[in-house]
Structure formats: structure tokens, C-alpha cells
Amino acid sequence: MTHTPRIALAAAALLVSGCASTPAPAELDRLTLEMMKASFREQGIAKLDRLQQDLGQAACSSDKPPAEAVAKEIEATALASIKWPEGGRYLGDWRAGETLAQNGRGMTWTDAPGAPSGGNCYNCHQISKSEISYGTIGPSLYNYGKLRGVKDVAAPESAAIVQYTWGKIYNSKAYNACSGMPRFGHAGVLTQTQMRDLMALLLDPASPVNQ
Amino acid sequence: MRRLIVGAMALACVQLVHAQPTTAEGIARYREMLADGNPADLFEAKGEGLWKQKRGPKVASLEQCDLGKGRGVVKGAFVELPRWFADTQRVQDLESRLLTCMETLQGLDPTVIAATPFGRGEQANMEALAAYVSAASRGQKMSLPQGHTKEREMFELGKRVFFFRGGPYDFSCASCHGEAGKRIRLQDLPELTKNPGDGIGFAAWPAYRVSSGEMWSMQRRLNDCYRQQRFPFPGFASDATIALGVYMGVNAKGAESIAPAIKR
Amino acid sequence: MADPMRVRAQVKGTGAEVRVLMAHEMETGQRRDAAGKLIPAWHITEVTAQHNGKPVLTAHWGPAVSKNPFMFFALKSAKAGDKVVVSWKDNRGDSRTDEAVVA
């Protein structure tokens, strides 16, 4: 075989692959949104508005993290969204918190309208030592308060970690733009009372988490 | 003497601690015990009967169905799906293609089937057919074609769908399946952004679910993932679900298919 | 009519191992439907097995046996070509018989 036909063949191959190339990334992004819209329908309480992405959801929908400026904006917006608990009361009942942490229900299309949601916590975290069926998507929360030196939740030296924990549960994106954790307070998944109970599970020195 | 006994007991206790299998080992043993006698066999047999049975308004079997390797070829079809089909001008997954054949060959209404709840009526038949078709490729390696532009485009779209965050929990498929070595409760989560290995993830569905005692196709698997993602309802055999199949299937290239498997 | 069983019988040493899968709901009678109504118990009550026409096993089951039941037993002495017949009856009077040849 001479050189000429081989070059011609290569050029032809280039031409073919060029013709048959997939659309540009921006066009693919547009097609994806179109496809999502066309593929889903509402069912029960799960309406189509759940596909409307806010800035953070859109920016964190890729295998690459968003630009630093975008991440900062998401975190600042999230921090500003946090509603601190009424009366400065951060802690509820750790027993109720444990029940809530075990409960993985809520907000699916098979859930009844207005049904209270669980915390889904054990799906992703180790919490109390006695529950061996725990997930590992999030970090272990066993000894959460103890490891952070919380001996008295009301003490001034505990204030920073207590507030951070509330903020993390309320809107996790305040501290990590693309955190995998739901925004339990911001998205209205959990009530203030429920969040207080989870706080107690994590921080109350009497909670099994801190034994 | 007494001291000796105490010493022996202490030793026994130490041995006990060492002998105590970890939770992961216990779960692995449980799965191993279930693998011998997978009720998916029952669905596979039912599916084979349905494939050959003359049914529907046109009183025809599915034996002339083209699953991508020519009319009536079942063996090897599963590990190459989803793929492009010229007759429908679509990239189709197994269930979507079965739907096409049920319509064109048997005269059944695909919109009615797509709207039927999982596990009932023609949807139950669909699960059995999926079990039968996948079983015919058991032990083969996943090998989805990517020659057609639309197949490559669906891969790209599937990747974007996989990472699409939404709903009140901000979840995407990647929330659970984007990293290796993670689990929900005690269930291991396959990392689906790459080849997760033989018989894991895409290469393990359809599967018999022991929790519900039912056969689940990949369509049903994805549907329940989206339910737990707190998303709206993905249409049966909709393009987003097929695109996800292309993304996961291409990533799983070379992984051995064990479908229909048995799962918690 | 009930769906067929899957009966597998394989030579092992001088005998044979038999594995049976049955298609059955095995409803416990303790679950409730969406409307809160108790779903009545519906389960296999009796399983029998024969080897070349000779009864070898009779099992009695309650509703605690899992859905789509699995059963394993081992024939002491069997050879390829032998016939194994398995039958079940449920509490609604339904029944099913299937067979396999030892391989």
C-alpha cells in the first residue's frame, strides 16, 4: 500500500467521525434539561417543580466542583438562610432524636401529604453504637459531642459547636457548597422540634452517642 | 486448678472475640446462602413461556422480536442493550425494546403497559420477559455498542442525568453511587461512574428482590431509586432512564453479567 | 392455575441433591392492605416428594415460610435418570405437581 491511499483513508475517517460527533457540551446540557422535563411526571406529593434547580443544585450537578466564586456564593446564601431556633433553645430529647434518626421515610411519592419526615440519618451515618445497620456516605457521628469536648451544652465554650451543628442540619450547604446532605431546615424536611431532638442525640452528654 | 480454669476461660473468650465475624462477613455469608436457589429462576421460566406464547390482538409470539442481534436472537442481546434501533429511530433499553415488540408483533398498547403499575398485568409479564432475556446472556461480558452518534449522545446525556441534583433532598444518582466503598445502612453501593466489577450494579439487574418477593427489571430499579431520591416519577422506558442505562452500561464494559441476580 | 415449580435434581456421590423453587405468595395473614384490611393467610400447607414413585418426604409449612419458597433435600441413593416428583397443596385447596429427572 502506498502512502497516498492511507492518508486519504485517515482523512475520510476524520471526516466521518467529524460528521457523527456528539453535540457541544452546552448543547448537551440543554438537551439534558429537555430530556428530564419530558421524562418525568408528577406523582402524589412529588410535583414537577422538584426538577427546578436552584443555583446550588445546578452548580453541583457535575463530576467537577463548581468554580470557587460560585461555591462561595452558594455557601454565603445558605448561611444567610439559616433560621436559628426560637428562644435560643437548641436541644430537645435525644430519645426522640434516635427514633427520628432511624426513620427513613418522608417526601417520596408514596408518602401521604403532610406526613412527617424522618431524619434518614442512619442511612448515611454511624450514630449510636448499638445500631449496627448504618451507612457510610457521611462521616461517623458516634461520640459526636464527646469528641468535640461538649460537657455542658449551655456552657459558653460549647456555643460554637452547638451553633455549627444546628446550621449544618438546617442548611448543610452553608459549610460546603456541594455537601451531599439534605438541607433539612431550609427545604422544610424537618421541623424545629425535630431538629432539636437530633441536636440532643448528637450533643447531649446523656445521649448514647456520647457514651 | 482454679487459676487454670479462669485462664482457660479467658482464652476461650479471646478466641470468641476473634471468631466473631464482622457484620460485613455475616452479610456476605447470608448472600452466599441465598445464591443457591434464586427464585428469579421461576420468572425466567415464566418469561420463556411468554416469549413463545401466541398472545395479544395479533395472536403472535415474541419469537420474531429483534433485540438488536437480529430477529429472534435472544442469546447475547442483553449485554449489548441499550443500543440504537433503526426501525424506531431510538436508543432503546431492554424493556423499551420489549415494549416495541409487544406493540408491533402482538398488537398490545405500549402506553397502557407503560401506565400499568409495576408487578401487575403486562408489567408482571414484562419483568418475567426481562428475566428470561437477561438469563440468556448470563456469564457474558457487558459490551454496549457506541458506534452510532445517538448512542454516544445518550451516554453523554446519561452522565448528565446521573449527576442531576434536584428535589427537596438535593440528591442525584451520584449522591449514592459516585464513590467507591460506600453503603446505605448495610447495603453496599456500587460506584457507577466506572466499571464496578463483575456482577455488580448494571450487570446484576434484573434481580429478584427478597424484600418484596418480586422480580425487578432495571426500569423498576431506577424508578425506586428516583422515588427515594424524592424526585417526581420517571416515565416507564422514558429517555432519561434509557440514557442512564447507556451511561451505566458503557461504564460497566467488560463486567460479567449475573442477571437475573438475587438482591436484598 | 399456579405457576410451575423449578425442580433440580443432581447426582452427588451415591445419592442426589434436590432443590425446589415454588411460585407462591405465602401470605402470612398478618399484613394489611392499603385500606387497612387484613389480607387473609394464603400459604402452602403441605409438600410431598417422591423418588421413582416412592414417597420420601412430607413437609408441613406455616405462613412463616418465605414467599416463592425454596426447599432442599438429599436422596440417599439415586442415579442419573431417576424421577423426582414434587407436589404442594395450599390452604385454599390449590395444588401443583412438577417433576424432574436426576442429572
Add this chain to the structure above:
Amino acid sequence: MNLQRRVALQHGASVAGLMLSLGLLPGVAHAQAAGFNRAAFDAKTLAEVLKALGAGAPTESKDITLQAPDIAENGAVVPLGASTSLAGVKRMLFLVEKNPSALAAAFDLNEGIDANVSTRVKMGQTSNVYAVAFTADNRVLFAQKEVKVTLGGCGG
């Protein structure tokens, strides 16, 4: 002897004690039950099950092998196996202590098969499971094991 085994033996002894308090004598020949024994399947405990089957007091025995997982990923399907090399075993039972009815399955064996059977049962919660064998000389032997039933999936 390890702790687990000791607890197990104590438990076995209490079952036997209960049998005695019910006035059942060991070694009573068991009835050759024909058909479904309603009373046995309604019984709540090992002792009640054996009583309904007309059997004597059980003894824990190393001759009985109970195959069960330490942990079940799903309580809907828990694989159980029972076997023994003892000759002439006529009947084998599987029981789940904390199920609404304890007896899950009973197998009557002829000479043609080994004392080696398996099936799969539902378990509502973590519980002891028993494999019981009725021997040719009318002894009732058992093995037991705790099976942990875990919560799985997203729980929703």
C-alpha cells in the same frame, strides 16, 4: 466453654424445665401427624409446639447442625438448614422463637432421604431460631442460634 454457649445451655435447660412443669414426660412417642397440625402451627413456643406434636422434652445436642446466617440482610428471607448424621431421624422442625407462631416448617422423612433439609423463613425481628430432630429412639434433640435481622435500604 464460652459465654454464648453457656447462655444457650441455660436457655435449653429452661425450655426443658417448662416442659416438665407442663407435666410432659420425656420420651413420649410422638404422634404420626397426618395433614396440617393446626395446633402446632398456632403454638407460640418451642415447648407448646412439641406438646402439640405429642413429643417429649427437647435436649440441646451437638449432633444437630443448624445452618443459619449470623445476620440477615432482610427478615423476609432467612435461609435455614438442619442436618444430623444420627441414623433414623423421622422428623425435623424449624422454629423462630419471636415469630407470632414459633413453628415455621416440619419435615417428615422416610428412609430414602438424608436427615438434611433446608428452606427459607420470614423473621419479624432478631430472634433465636431452632432446628429440632425427632430420632428413631424417640429423643427430641435441638440446636439453636441467634439470627440478627437488620434494617435495610433507605427505610422508606
